[in-house]
Amino acid sequence: MALSRAAFDPCKRLPETRCSRYLVSLNHNFISNQRSGPGWHGLVFERTIRVGASVVGEHGDGQPQPAAIEGPLSSAVQFAAELYKFSRPHTMLGTALSVVSISLLALAGAEPWRAAITALLQALSSALLMNIAIVGINQLYDIEIDKVNKPYLPLASGTLTPAQGVAIVALSAGLAVWIGAASGSPALMATLLISLGLGVLYSVELPFMRWKRSPLLAAGCILAVRAIIVQLGFYTHMRAAIDTAASASATAAPALPAVASSGATAAGATAALSGTLNSLLALRPCVWFVVVFMLFFSIVIAFFKDLPDVVGDRRAGVRTLPVRLGENNVFLICVGMLTAAYAWAMAASLALPSSIAAKAVLFVGHGFMAALLLGRARAVDTRSKADLTAYYMFVWKLFYAEYLLIPMFG
The missing domain is CATH 1.20.120 (Four Helix Bundle (Hemerythrin (Met), subunit A))
Incomplete structure:
Protein backbone atom coordinates (compact mmCIF):
# COMPACT_ATOMS: atom_id res chain seq x y z
CA MET A 1 0.00 0.00 0.00
CA ALA A 2 1.96 3.02 -1.27
CA LEU A 3 0.75 6.54 -0.55
CA SER A 4 -0.26 8.80 -3.40
CA ARG A 5 1.93 11.42 -4.99
CA ALA A 6 -0.26 14.07 -3.36
CA ALA A 7 1.38 13.36 0.00
CA PHE A 8 4.63 14.76 -1.38
CA ASP A 9 3.31 17.82 -3.18
CA PRO A 10 3.09 20.11 -0.09
CA CYS A 11 6.59 19.03 0.87
CA LYS A 12 8.03 20.35 -2.38
CA ARG A 13 7.07 23.87 -1.42
CA LEU A 14 9.08 23.67 1.84
CA PRO A 15 12.81 23.92 2.52
CA GLU A 16 14.53 20.56 2.58
CA THR A 17 14.85 20.32 6.41
CA ARG A 18 11.20 21.31 6.93
CA CYS A 19 10.24 18.77 4.25
CA SER A 20 11.71 15.98 6.35
CA ARG A 21 9.82 17.22 9.42
CA TYR A 22 6.63 17.42 7.36
CA LEU A 23 6.90 13.78 6.33
CA VAL A 24 7.66 12.73 9.89
CA SER A 25 4.64 14.68 11.08
CA LEU A 26 2.56 12.54 8.75
CA ASN A 27 3.86 9.47 10.62
CA HIS A 28 5.78 8.33 7.56
CA ASN A 29 9.05 6.52 8.15
CA PHE A 30 11.09 8.96 6.07
CA ILE A 31 14.48 7.46 5.24
CA SER A 32 16.40 10.08 3.23
CA ASN A 33 16.20 12.73 0.60
CA GLN A 34 18.89 13.99 -1.71
CA ARG A 35 19.23 16.32 -4.64
CA SER A 36 20.12 14.92 -8.05
CA GLY A 37 19.76 18.26 -9.83
CA PRO A 38 18.91 21.93 -9.32
CA GLY A 39 15.65 22.93 -7.69
CA TRP A 40 12.92 20.75 -6.26
CA HIS A 41 12.63 18.86 -9.56
CA GLY A 42 15.98 17.32 -8.72
CA LEU A 43 14.95 16.26 -5.21
CA VAL A 44 14.69 12.50 -4.84
CA PHE A 45 12.54 11.23 -1.99
CA GLU A 46 13.01 7.79 -0.51
CA ARG A 47 10.78 6.47 2.22
CA THR A 48 9.38 3.23 3.48
CA ILE A 49 6.23 2.39 5.38
CA ARG A 50 6.22 -0.83 7.36
CA VAL A 51 2.94 -2.71 7.26
CA GLY A 52 3.26 -5.95 9.20
CA ALA A 53 6.12 -7.94 7.64
CA SER A 54 6.01 -5.92 4.41
CA VAL A 55 7.88 -2.77 3.51
CA VAL A 56 6.21 -0.47 0.99
CA GLY A 57 8.41 2.11 -0.69
CA GLU A 58 8.29 5.22 -2.83
CA HIS A 59 11.04 7.23 -4.41
CA GLY A 60 11.60 9.70 -7.22
CA ASP A 61 9.08 12.51 -7.05
CA GLY A 62 6.63 10.48 -5.01
CA GLN A 63 5.78 7.89 -7.66
CA PRO A 64 4.67 4.55 -6.18
CA GLN A 65 7.19 1.75 -6.57
CA PRO A 66 6.83 -2.03 -6.25
CA ALA A 67 6.89 -3.19 -2.67
CA ALA A 68 9.91 -5.02 -1.36
CA ILE A 69 8.73 -7.94 0.75
CA GLU A 70 10.67 -8.89 3.82
CA GLY A 71 10.38 -12.04 5.88
CA PRO A 72 10.21 -15.78 5.13
CA LEU A 73 8.48 -15.35 1.75
CA SER A 74 11.20 -13.01 0.49
CA SER A 75 13.93 -15.39 1.65
CA ALA A 76 12.25 -18.36 -0.01
CA VAL A 77 11.81 -16.52 -3.31
CA GLN A 78 15.42 -15.33 -3.28
CA PHE A 79 16.72 -18.81 -2.46
CA ALA A 80 14.61 -20.31 -5.27
CA ALA A 81 16.09 -17.79 -7.72
CA GLU A 82 19.64 -18.65 -6.63
CA LEU A 83 18.90 -22.38 -6.79
CA TYR A 84 17.66 -21.86 -10.35
CA LYS A 85 20.98 -20.26 -11.32
CA PHE A 86 22.92 -22.89 -9.37
CA SER A 87 21.23 -25.67 -11.39
CA ARG A 88 22.57 -24.22 -14.70
CA PRO A 89 19.19 -24.17 -16.49
CA HIS A 90 20.59 -24.80 -19.98
CA THR A 91 22.02 -28.14 -18.82
CA MET A 92 18.75 -29.01 -17.08
CA LEU A 93 16.82 -28.38 -20.28
CA GLY A 94 19.27 -30.53 -22.22
CA THR A 95 18.90 -33.35 -19.70
CA ALA A 96 15.10 -33.17 -19.74
CA LEU A 97 14.92 -33.17 -23.52
CA SER A 98 17.37 -36.07 -23.82
CA VAL A 99 15.47 -38.24 -21.34
CA VAL A 100 12.10 -37.59 -22.99
CA SER A 101 13.46 -37.98 -26.52
CA ILE A 102 15.29 -41.25 -25.88
CA SER A 103 12.29 -42.61 -23.99
CA LEU A 104 10.01 -41.84 -26.94
CA LEU A 105 12.47 -43.55 -29.28
CA ALA A 106 12.33 -46.62 -27.03
CA LEU A 107 8.52 -46.79 -27.07
CA ALA A 108 8.27 -47.72 -30.77
CA GLY A 109 4.51 -48.32 -30.64
CA ALA A 110 4.52 -50.15 -27.31
CA GLU A 111 1.15 -50.70 -25.65
CA PRO A 112 1.70 -50.66 -21.84
CA TRP A 113 1.46 -46.88 -21.39
CA ARG A 114 1.14 -47.04 -17.61
CA ALA A 115 4.54 -48.73 -17.33
CA ALA A 116 6.00 -46.29 -19.87
CA ILE A 117 4.77 -43.21 -18.00
CA THR A 118 6.07 -44.55 -14.69
CA ALA A 119 9.46 -45.32 -16.21
CA LEU A 120 9.63 -41.87 -17.81
CA LEU A 121 8.82 -40.08 -14.54
CA GLN A 122 11.44 -42.14 -12.69
CA ALA A 123 14.08 -41.37 -15.30
CA LEU A 124 13.22 -37.67 -15.63
CA SER A 125 13.05 -36.83 -11.91
CA SER A 126 16.22 -38.72 -10.98
CA ALA A 127 18.16 -37.37 -13.98
CA LEU A 128 17.30 -33.74 -13.19
CA LEU A 129 18.25 -34.17 -9.55
CA MET A 130 21.55 -35.80 -10.51
CA ASN A 131 22.17 -32.98 -12.99
CA ILE A 132 21.91 -30.45 -10.15
CA ALA A 133 24.36 -32.51 -8.08
CA ILE A 134 26.93 -32.78 -10.89
CA VAL A 135 26.92 -29.12 -11.93
CA GLY A 136 26.93 -28.20 -8.22
CA ILE A 137 30.10 -30.21 -7.60
CA ASN A 138 31.76 -28.38 -10.48
CA GLN A 139 30.77 -24.99 -9.05
CA LEU A 140 32.03 -25.90 -5.57
CA TYR A 141 35.51 -26.59 -6.92
CA ASP A 142 35.51 -23.68 -9.41
CA ILE A 143 34.55 -20.78 -7.13
CA GLU A 144 37.75 -18.78 -7.73
CA ILE A 145 37.71 -19.46 -11.47
CA ASP A 146 34.03 -18.54 -11.71
CA LYS A 147 34.70 -15.20 -10.01
CA VAL A 148 36.49 -14.32 -13.25
CA ASN A 149 34.57 -16.34 -15.84
CA LYS A 150 31.03 -16.51 -14.39
CA PRO A 151 30.70 -13.98 -11.55
CA TYR A 152 26.91 -14.20 -11.76
CA LEU A 153 26.82 -17.77 -10.40
CA PRO A 154 25.57 -18.01 -6.80
CA LEU A 155 28.75 -19.39 -5.20
CA ALA A 156 31.03 -17.02 -7.10
CA SER A 157 28.88 -13.99 -6.27
CA GLY A 158 28.42 -15.03 -2.63
CA THR A 159 24.62 -15.22 -2.75
CA LEU A 160 24.95 -18.88 -1.75
CA THR A 161 27.59 -20.11 0.69
CA PRO A 162 29.77 -23.18 0.02
CA ALA A 163 27.99 -24.93 2.89
CA GLN A 164 24.64 -24.35 1.18
CA GLY A 165 26.12 -25.62 -2.07
CA VAL A 166 27.31 -28.82 -0.40
CA ALA A 167 23.86 -29.34 1.15
CA ILE A 168 22.12 -28.88 -2.22
CA VAL A 169 24.51 -31.32 -3.91
CA ALA A 170 24.15 -33.96 -1.19
CA LEU A 171 20.35 -33.71 -1.09
CA SER A 172 20.00 -33.80 -4.88
CA ALA A 173 22.33 -36.78 -5.31
CA GLY A 174 20.70 -38.64 -2.41
CA LEU A 175 17.19 -38.17 -3.79
CA ALA A 176 18.29 -39.20 -7.29
CA VAL A 177 19.87 -42.41 -6.01
CA TRP A 178 16.81 -43.14 -3.87
CA ILE A 179 14.51 -42.82 -6.91
CA GLY A 180 16.82 -45.06 -8.92
CA ALA A 181 16.88 -47.71 -6.21
CA ALA A 182 13.11 -47.54 -5.70
CA SER A 183 12.51 -48.02 -9.42
CA GLY A 184 14.15 -51.45 -9.34
CA SER A 185 15.79 -50.66 -12.70
CA PRO A 186 19.48 -51.69 -12.97
CA ALA A 187 19.83 -49.56 -16.11
CA LEU A 188 18.55 -46.40 -14.40
CA MET A 189 20.64 -46.99 -11.28
CA ALA A 190 23.79 -47.60 -13.33
CA THR A 191 23.15 -44.46 -15.41
CA LEU A 192 22.81 -42.29 -12.32
CA LEU A 193 25.83 -43.69 -10.46
CA ILE A 194 28.18 -43.66 -13.46
CA SER A 195 27.16 -40.07 -14.28
CA LEU A 196 27.81 -39.01 -10.70
CA GLY A 197 31.17 -40.80 -10.64
CA LEU A 198 32.31 -39.10 -13.82
CA GLY A 199 31.11 -35.75 -12.48
CA VAL A 200 33.27 -36.24 -9.39
CA LEU A 201 36.30 -37.25 -11.48
CA TYR A 202 35.80 -34.22 -13.70
CA SER A 203 35.60 -31.55 -10.98
CA VAL A 204 37.03 -32.66 -7.62
CA GLU A 205 40.51 -31.44 -6.71
CA LEU A 206 42.07 -34.70 -5.48
CA PRO A 207 44.95 -36.89 -6.72
CA PHE A 208 44.17 -38.53 -10.07
CA MET A 209 41.02 -36.42 -10.36
CA ARG A 210 40.19 -32.95 -11.68
CA TRP A 211 40.00 -34.38 -15.20
CA LYS A 212 38.84 -31.03 -16.56
CA ARG A 213 42.52 -30.00 -16.59
CA SER A 214 43.08 -32.46 -19.44
CA PRO A 215 41.25 -31.69 -22.71
CA LEU A 216 41.05 -35.38 -23.60
CA LEU A 217 39.80 -36.53 -20.20
CA ALA A 218 37.38 -33.60 -19.95
CA ALA A 219 35.93 -34.37 -23.37
CA GLY A 220 35.81 -38.06 -22.43
CA CYS A 221 33.71 -37.34 -19.35
CA ILE A 222 31.20 -35.20 -21.17
CA LEU A 223 30.83 -37.43 -24.21
CA ALA A 224 30.59 -40.56 -22.05
CA VAL A 225 27.62 -39.07 -20.20
CA ARG A 226 25.86 -37.15 -22.97
CA ALA A 227 26.51 -39.50 -25.88
CA ILE A 228 26.71 -42.99 -24.43
CA ILE A 229 25.40 -43.32 -20.88
CA VAL A 230 22.34 -41.11 -21.32
CA GLN A 231 21.33 -42.65 -24.66
CA LEU A 232 21.88 -46.29 -23.77
CA GLY A 233 20.91 -46.01 -20.10
CA PHE A 234 17.55 -44.31 -20.49
CA TYR A 235 16.68 -46.23 -23.66
CA THR A 236 17.39 -49.53 -21.90
CA HIS A 237 15.50 -48.41 -18.78
CA MET A 238 12.39 -47.66 -20.85
CA ARG A 239 12.58 -50.80 -23.00
CA ALA A 240 13.09 -53.04 -19.95
CA ALA A 241 10.08 -51.46 -18.20
CA ILE A 242 7.87 -51.96 -21.27
CA ASP A 243 9.05 -55.51 -21.91
CA THR A 244 8.59 -56.48 -18.28
CA ALA A 245 5.07 -55.02 -18.21
CA ALA A 246 4.16 -56.75 -21.48
CA SER A 247 5.53 -60.06 -20.23
CA ALA A 248 3.66 -59.79 -16.94
CA SER A 249 0.43 -58.96 -18.78
CA ALA A 250 0.82 -61.91 -21.13
CA THR A 251 1.39 -64.40 -18.33
CA ALA A 252 -1.07 -62.93 -15.85
CA ALA A 253 -2.46 -65.50 -13.41
CA PRO A 254 -5.47 -65.31 -11.05
CA ALA A 255 -4.81 -62.89 -8.24
CA LEU A 256 -3.43 -64.43 -5.07
CA PRO A 257 -2.98 -62.90 -1.65
CA ALA A 258 0.18 -60.80 -1.64
CA VAL A 259 2.83 -62.37 0.54
CA ALA A 260 6.20 -60.66 0.77
CA SER A 261 9.14 -62.98 0.57
CA SER A 262 12.83 -62.79 -0.15
CA GLY A 263 12.32 -65.27 -2.97
CA ALA A 264 9.82 -62.97 -4.70
CA THR A 265 12.15 -60.02 -4.27
CA ALA A 266 15.06 -61.93 -5.74
CA ALA A 267 12.92 -63.11 -8.64
CA GLY A 268 11.87 -59.51 -9.36
CA ALA A 269 15.47 -58.32 -9.33
CA THR A 270 16.51 -61.17 -11.62
CA ALA A 271 13.69 -60.35 -14.04
CA ALA A 272 14.68 -56.68 -14.08
CA LEU A 273 18.32 -57.51 -14.80
CA SER A 274 17.32 -59.98 -17.50
CA GLY A 275 15.09 -57.39 -19.13
CA THR A 276 17.92 -54.86 -19.09
CA LEU A 277 20.35 -57.26 -20.77
CA ASN A 278 17.78 -58.22 -23.40
CA SER A 279 17.13 -54.56 -24.18
CA LEU A 280 20.86 -53.89 -24.62
CA LEU A 281 21.30 -56.86 -26.94
CA ALA A 282 18.28 -55.87 -29.03
CA LEU A 283 19.33 -52.27 -29.76
Missing part, protein backbone atom coordinates in the same frame (compact mmCIF):
# COMPACT_ATOMS: atom_id res chain seq x y z
CA ARG A 284 18.14 -51.11 -33.16
CA PRO A 285 20.36 -49.37 -35.75
CA CYS A 286 18.65 -46.04 -35.08
CA VAL A 287 19.83 -46.17 -31.46
CA TRP A 288 23.45 -46.71 -32.51
CA PHE A 289 23.14 -43.82 -34.96
CA VAL A 290 21.90 -41.55 -32.16
CA VAL A 291 24.78 -42.65 -29.91
CA VAL A 292 27.43 -41.88 -32.53
CA PHE A 293 25.83 -38.60 -33.62
CA MET A 294 25.54 -37.33 -30.06
CA LEU A 295 29.14 -38.45 -29.52
CA PHE A 296 30.21 -35.86 -32.10
CA PHE A 297 27.92 -33.25 -30.58
CA SER A 298 29.17 -33.92 -27.06
CA ILE A 299 32.81 -33.58 -28.13
CA VAL A 300 32.00 -30.22 -29.65
CA ILE A 301 30.25 -29.07 -26.46
CA ALA A 302 33.17 -30.31 -24.36
CA PHE A 303 35.61 -28.25 -26.41
CA PHE A 304 33.30 -25.30 -26.90
CA LYS A 305 32.41 -24.78 -23.27
CA ASP A 306 36.01 -23.75 -22.51
CA LEU A 307 36.18 -21.09 -25.24
CA PRO A 308 34.54 -18.25 -23.25
CA ASP A 309 36.59 -19.16 -20.15
CA VAL A 310 40.10 -18.83 -21.56
CA VAL A 311 41.07 -15.83 -19.41
CA GLY A 312 40.12 -17.41 -16.10
CA ASP A 313 41.48 -20.83 -17.06
CA ARG A 314 44.81 -19.35 -18.15
CA ARG A 315 45.18 -17.47 -14.86
CA ALA A 316 44.31 -20.62 -12.88
CA GLY A 317 46.76 -22.76 -14.86
CA VAL A 318 43.99 -24.93 -16.33
CA ARG A 319 45.38 -25.92 -19.73
CA THR A 320 42.18 -26.53 -21.66
CA LEU A 321 42.28 -27.03 -25.42
CA PRO A 322 41.51 -23.35 -26.20
CA VAL A 323 44.33 -22.30 -23.86
CA ARG A 324 46.73 -24.59 -25.72
CA LEU A 325 45.60 -24.10 -29.33
CA GLY A 326 43.96 -20.69 -29.24
CA GLU A 327 40.32 -19.69 -29.39
CA ASN A 328 40.09 -19.32 -33.18
CA ASN A 329 41.56 -22.75 -33.96
CA VAL A 330 39.29 -24.55 -31.50
CA PHE A 331 36.30 -22.61 -32.78
CA LEU A 332 36.97 -23.73 -36.36
CA ILE A 333 37.48 -27.35 -35.23
CA CYS A 334 34.14 -27.34 -33.40
CA VAL A 335 32.19 -25.83 -36.30
CA GLY A 336 33.80 -28.28 -38.73
CA MET A 337 32.94 -31.30 -36.57
CA LEU A 338 29.31 -30.26 -36.21
CA THR A 339 28.99 -29.58 -39.94
CA ALA A 340 30.29 -33.08 -40.70
CA ALA A 341 27.88 -34.56 -38.14
CA TYR A 342 24.91 -32.83 -39.78
CA ALA A 343 25.96 -34.04 -43.23
CA TRP A 344 26.09 -37.59 -41.89
CA ALA A 345 22.68 -37.17 -40.22
CA MET A 346 21.18 -36.03 -43.52
CA ALA A 347 22.49 -39.21 -45.16
CA ALA A 348 21.19 -41.39 -42.30
CA SER A 349 17.78 -39.75 -42.50
CA LEU A 350 17.35 -41.21 -45.98
CA ALA A 351 18.10 -44.75 -44.80
CA LEU A 352 16.89 -45.32 -41.24
CA PRO A 353 13.24 -44.19 -40.96
CA SER A 354 10.64 -46.23 -42.78
CA SER A 355 8.23 -43.33 -43.20
CA ILE A 356 8.68 -41.02 -46.21
CA ALA A 357 7.44 -38.10 -44.11
CA ALA A 358 10.01 -38.83 -41.38
CA LYS A 359 12.78 -39.02 -44.00
CA ALA A 360 11.81 -35.63 -45.39
CA VAL A 361 11.52 -33.92 -42.01
CA LEU A 362 14.85 -35.31 -40.79
CA PHE A 363 16.69 -34.43 -44.01
CA VAL A 364 15.36 -30.88 -44.18
CA GLY A 365 15.70 -30.36 -40.42
CA HIS A 366 19.37 -31.32 -40.29
CA GLY A 367 20.14 -29.30 -43.41
CA PHE A 368 18.45 -26.25 -41.90
CA MET A 369 20.40 -26.58 -38.63
CA ALA A 370 23.68 -26.94 -40.55
CA ALA A 371 22.88 -23.74 -42.44
CA LEU A 372 22.13 -21.92 -39.18
CA LEU A 373 25.38 -23.20 -37.68
CA LEU A 374 27.54 -21.93 -40.55
CA GLY A 375 25.66 -18.68 -41.00
CA ARG A 376 25.96 -17.74 -37.34
CA ALA A 377 29.64 -18.74 -37.26
CA ARG A 378 30.57 -16.11 -39.86
CA ALA A 379 29.56 -13.31 -37.52
CA VAL A 380 31.59 -14.53 -34.51
CA ASP A 381 34.69 -12.64 -33.41
CA THR A 382 36.73 -15.28 -31.57
CA ARG A 383 38.56 -12.54 -29.65
CA SER A 384 35.27 -11.51 -28.03
CA LYS A 385 34.12 -13.41 -24.96
CA ALA A 386 30.57 -12.14 -25.52
CA ASP A 387 30.51 -13.53 -29.07
CA LEU A 388 31.91 -16.91 -28.00
CA THR A 389 29.46 -17.17 -25.10
CA ALA A 390 26.50 -16.32 -27.33
CA TYR A 391 27.58 -18.87 -29.94
CA TYR A 392 28.15 -21.52 -27.28
CA MET A 393 24.59 -21.01 -26.03
CA PHE A 394 23.42 -21.19 -29.65
CA VAL A 395 25.14 -24.59 -29.96
CA TRP A 396 23.17 -25.72 -26.90
CA LYS A 397 19.97 -24.68 -28.70
CA LEU A 398 20.99 -26.85 -31.65
CA PHE A 399 21.61 -29.64 -29.15
CA TYR A 400 18.07 -29.22 -27.80
CA ALA A 401 16.65 -29.15 -31.32
CA GLU A 402 18.31 -32.47 -32.16
CA TYR A 403 16.39 -34.19 -29.40
CA LEU A 404 13.17 -32.99 -31.01
CA LEU A 405 14.15 -34.89 -34.18
CA ILE A 406 15.57 -38.07 -32.62
CA PRO A 407 12.24 -39.87 -31.99
CA MET A 408 11.51 -39.71 -35.73
CA PHE A 409 14.46 -42.03 -36.46
CA GLY A 410 12.46 -44.85 -34.88
